[in-house]
Amino acid sequence: MRVSATSGRGLWAKKLIKAGSIIISLRPHSFALGSQYLDSHCSTCAAVPNSGLLRCTGCRTVWYCNATCQTNDWLLHRLECSALRNWAKSAPSKNLSVPSDAVRCLGRILWQKRQEGFDSSWSKEIDALQSHRHYLQPRVVENNTHLAHSLVRYLGLSSPRELSKFGILSAGDLTDLISRFVTNTFALTSPSLTPVGVSVSPLVALFNHSCDPGAVIVFPRSSRKPTEEPQMQANLTSYVDTTLPRSLRQAALKETYDFTCQCESICEIYQCVKCRAVVTATESIMDSLRVGQEALEKATSIQDTGQSSMLNTKTYPCDFGIRLHKSLLLFSFSADMPIRTSAKHYMGLSALLRDGHPVRAVALAELGKLLAVDEPRPATSPLANVSFPPSGPPRLKAAYKTLVHARHELMIGFGRDNDGGELGRNIRETLVSLEKELGVWTQGIHNTVQDALNSSRNLYLPNAGVCKQNVTAYGQVLFAAVVDR
Incomplete structure (x- = not known):
């Protein structure tokens, strides 16, 4: 880690890294599932278990893989559980009965900071995240203000002044918290890259931006550490959609x-x-x-x-x-x-x-x-003669x-x-x-050719030898064509 005059504080590779290498692997400091994924994913490890999930009987909002995951999350969820119940009681409609993943993630960050201690390394890493509150554009300020009001309500407070018990002593501190969160949040994704929530990791946030990134952040779900999921695995990452035109990428990078x-x-x-x-x-x-x-x-x-x-x-x-x-x-x-x-x-x-x-x-x-x-x-299909995609066995080969x-x-x-x-x-x-399906199909062709050869041996005709040669040649050509395709 070092500080650059042009790129600021960040991480630099000290040696060449082979493609496919895992540069870093860790569990994020905090994460929250999106509202529509709360009943299908575990709120502790973000997994989609094969068997049924266990529902929290208190808030009836979050679900867990098993009793172990539920126990591991209890220190934070006992606070979250009460907040979720109170939010649901005051929600104007059923669609708004659960706060956004951003609000819930911020709540978990503040509760954990208070549990860990404001001088702990965990809290200091969160506080060291970059804030851009002095350079925020009007639209961003409006969004951050809305997020701050929702957070205060979620925590059960009547005004931002009551945030002092979370180490937030002024409006500037609250603005810094929201700005740090928005600027340094990563999408929590499924193994197939579907966004399922938000996550925060101060260390991973130190990776600087490139429009042609040498690495990206993924949540692949390793089979070796199921109890430590979700694992973020990442050098340079792109902060924006690299497929956008230059002007839009520059605007997004400048604004955020x-x-x-x-x-x-x-x-x-x-x-x-x-x-x-x-x-x-x-x-x-x-x-x-x-x-x-x-x-x-x-x-x-x-x-x-x-x-x-x-x-x-x-x-x-x-x-x-x-x-x-x-x-x-x-x-x-x-x-x-x-x-x-x-x-x-x-x-x-x-x-x-x-x-x-x-x-x-x-x-x-x-x-x-x-x-x-x-x-x-x-x-009768209008695509019956279209070359792609192929149909039948060639499609399996493709x-x-x-x-x-x-x-x-x-x-x-x-x-x-x-x-x-x-x-x-x-x-x-x-x-x-x-491979098994192709093998069965290829073996079927081989058996068909062999049956034709056997039939030719039983033909009682003067030109049976010629017939056998023709069948053999035809079978060899057919079999070669099948294997090639």
């Missing part, structure tokens, strides 16, 4: 983090995806960008308002837009449309993101899983190759020591299943 990025990838250069030649006539590209930006804004506007949409959490590019597009396509008339769209998404991401980037790896894994579900097209490549990228994006995380392990199991 108060700096102007100088890295090379911030430059706007348009190249041909195939030959990498620089495109000089950019009018059509700019028109496409404007249309795409309008679509992104519309997609953003329909996100769940119950979540921390006010927070500029450090998360992953294109994630929400891609998932929205896919969900809308589920209602299309063609079963192949999601596959074709998924393939286009991966091709677009592969032109923007490095090999092994978690977003790119997950997109390829989803494409492979879609291909693995064989849905032959009816002869799925296998796609998932092998996906596993390679998952091993980089989620760590080789983790075996690619939970998603990587699932893909490995799918590959084993596909």
